[in-house]
Amino acid sequence: SQQGEEDPQALSIQEGENATMNCSYKTSINNLQWYRQNSGRGLVHLILIRSNEREKHSGRLRVTLDTSKKSSSLLITASRAADTASYFCATNNAGNMLTFGGGTRLMVKP
Amino acid sequence: DAGITQSPRHKVTETGTPVTLRCHQTENHRYMYWYRQDPGHGLRLIHYSYGVKDTDKGEVSDGYSVSRSKTEDFLLTLESATSSQTSVYFCATGQSHEQYFGPGTRLTVT
Numbered sequence: 001s002q003q004g005e006e007d008p009q010a011l012s013i014q015e016g017e018n019a020t021m022n023c024s025y026k027t028s029i030n031n032l033q034w035y036r037q038n039s040g041r042g043l044v045h046l047i048l049i050r051s052n053e054r055e056k057h058s059g060r061l062r063v064t065l066d067t068s069k070k071s072s073s074l075l076i077t078a079s080r081a082a083d084t085a086s087y088f089c090a091t092n093n094a095g096n097m098l099t100f101g102g103g104t105r106l107m108v109k110p
Numbered sequence: 111d112a113g114i115t116q117s118p119r120h121k122v123t124e125t126g127t128p129v130t131l132r133c134h135q136t137e138n139h140r141y142m143y144w145y146r147q148d149p150g151h152g153l154r155l156i157h158y159s160y161g162v163k164d165t166d167k168g169e170v171s172d173g174y175s176v177s178r179s180k181t182e183d184f185l186l187t188l189e190s191a192t193s194s195q196t197s198v199y200f201c202a203t204g205q206s207h208e209q210y211f212g213p214g215t216r217l218t219v220t
Contacts, residue, residue, distance in 0.1 A: 030206065031206070040214075041213060042212050042213050042214055043200070043211045044211070045209065048207055088152060092207075095206065096141050096158075097158070097168075098155075098206075100152040100153040101152050102152040
């Protein structure tokens with residue numbers, strides 16, 4: 001079963017706009033991670049937020065975590081056509097395993 | 111995809127035949143993972159390894175076996191391929207804070 005569920009499943013925006021994706025999960029976690037997948041490629045790690053953190057930034061990425069609601073959001077600011085990809089959240093709740101959500105497909109139109 | 115290769119990249123096989131997929135890493139990571147990716151399901155863990163000859167089952171292990179005789183190689187075998195095993199298979203290495211993914215193998219079972 002999936003631990004994380006992303007919302008929306010698909011998102012289409014214009015270049016320069018911000019993109020927000022949400023992830024909900026079911027059980028307590030050690031950390032939550034976001035990954036990006038370009039078409040036909042493997043996943044690439046973007047950012048990690050620990051369970052005791054509420055917000056994290058990395059370049060144009062901003063991640064928030066609300067453990068009381070068991071949810072996280074990924075914000076991509078000033079999006080570019082090159083940001084077009086699928087984005088997945090993954091939770092770590094024990095050991096070295098990750099559980100992935102179903103992903104959000106982002107399309108950024110030039 | 112740095113340091114992780116998968117072979118073959120594409121394979122078409124018939125129902126009932128055995129299939130072996132190979133993952134090779136150059137990073138000397140202890141942990142290795144096999145996932146399958148299907149539309150609407152994100153990535154689901156099949157099997158993982160925490161060292162040479164040390165493996166364990168993941169969420170969707172039925173019909174699959176693995177072997178790890180060397181740190182750098184992790185093999186996934188479909189003992190008797192079925193159409194439900196048509197999928198994209200990803201190998202990954204890493205730990206709880208980050209995983210690194212190979213480029214994937216697209217397997218079609220006819």
